[in-house]
Amino acid sequence: MALSDAEIRDEMITILLAGHETTATSMAWVMYRLLQHPEVLETTRTEVASVFGNGRQASLAEQVAELGYLDAVTKETARLHPVVPIVLRYLEAPTRIGDFDLPAGSVAVPCIYLTHRRPDVWPDPETFRPERFIDRRVDPYAFFPFGGGAHHCLGAAFATYEMKIVLARMLARVSLRPNPVHTVRTVRRGITFAPSGGLPVIRAADPCPTELRTELQRARRRPGRLRYQAVKGLVSFGARRIALSLFSSSLPLGRPDPCFFKMSL
Numbered sequence: 001m002a003l004s005d006a007e008i009r010d011e012m013i014t015i016l017l018a019g020h021e022t023t024a025t026s027m028a029w030v031m032y033r034l035l036q037h038p039e040v041l042e043t044t045r046t047e048v049a050s051v052f053g054n055g056r057q058a059s060l061a062e063q064v065a066e067l068g069y070l071d072a073v074t075k076e077t078a079r080l081h082p083v084v085p086i087v088l089r090y091l092e093a094p095t096r097i098g099d100f101d102l103p104a105g106s107v108a109v110p111c112i113y114l115t116h117r118r119p120d121v122w123p124d125p126e127t128f129r130p131e132r133f134i135d136r137r138v139d140p141y142a143f144f145p146f147g148g149g150a151h152h153c154l155g156a157a158f159a160t161y162e163m164k165i166v167l168a169r170m171l172a173r174v175s176l177r178p179n180p181v182h183t184v185r186t187v188r189r190g191i192t193f194a195p196s197g198g199l200p201v202i203r204a205a206d207p208c209p210t211e212l213r214t215e216l217q218r219a220r221r222r223p224g225r226l227r228y229q230a231v232k233g234l235v236s237f238g239a240r241r242i243a244l245s246l247f248s249s250s251l252p253l254g255r256p257d258p259c260f261f262k263m264s265l
């Protein structure tokens with residue numbers, strides 16, 4: 001029997017919300033953690049280069065299977081930043097959980113976020129250490145970013161595979177660094193926990209537009225240096241970015257708005 005229009009719409013919304021938003025947010029958290037930990041970033045890039053850069057004729061699936069360290073990085077990120085922080089279960093029968101007797105009809109809410117930060121389960125829980133997941137089977141009751149049981153995330157394997165491919169490609173192609181004027185906070189977006197501000201990043205090779213702007217701001221207080229700074233900006237920016245550096249010097253300086261530059265770039 002064919003799906004009705006309403007059913008097709010429901011399927012599309014499921015893919016969009018359950019599938020796309022969760023995966024994209026998880027990758028943003030992985031990039032956030034990698035940029036915070038240069039030594040982890042370096043190890044990950046070395047692994048990616050050795051898997052994709054060795055000229056072997058392996059299938060993509062085989063190559064992804066070799067990304068053991070990147071796999072551990074995504075898991076350790078999901079431990080500290082589970083994008084879905086809770087799951088819910090409606091109790092059809094009275095249930096005892098720990099010291100609590102819960103009547104039928106209750107809703108039990110296992111909290112992924114808090115479980116992943118329990119010091120008795122995860123020693124030194126706030127520390128980002130991908131090695132926790134290397135050569136180790138993890139208890140599904142201690143680590144469940146995709147939920148568990150009969151309603152375990154339907155797209156977990158697909159999302160994990162997709163994330164590793166996209167992240168590996170990104171790491172192989174660009175060097176990024178965090179935006180120094182953006183402080184990342186965890187914000188709730190619908191049902192997900194996401195990094196605030198869309199995680200603005202800067203290509204490592206580029207001078208940071210905001211840093212440049214601070215330079216200009218300083219120079220403006222000493223007018224003799226302004227022209228020098230503007231010229232320096234033009235020289236250090238490539239041809240494509242000349243318009244940007246000219247534009248930035250005409251902006252109301254001092255208004256911290258890195259997203260503006262993100263869009264201009």
Ligand code: HEM
Nearest residue numbers: 018019022023026084087146147148151152153154155159
């Ligand atoms: C990193 C990405 C993802 C995360 C963190 C995530 C997380 C979750 C979580 C925590 C649940 C609830 C599980 C439970 O109640 O035990 C869930 C359910 C679900 N997810 Fe995902 N998910 C992701 C990607 C995807 C993708 C890519 C798809 C589809 C292509 C998908 C489809 C679903 C569906 C259909 C359910 C409902 C399963 C059910 O109730 O039987 N998810 N997901």
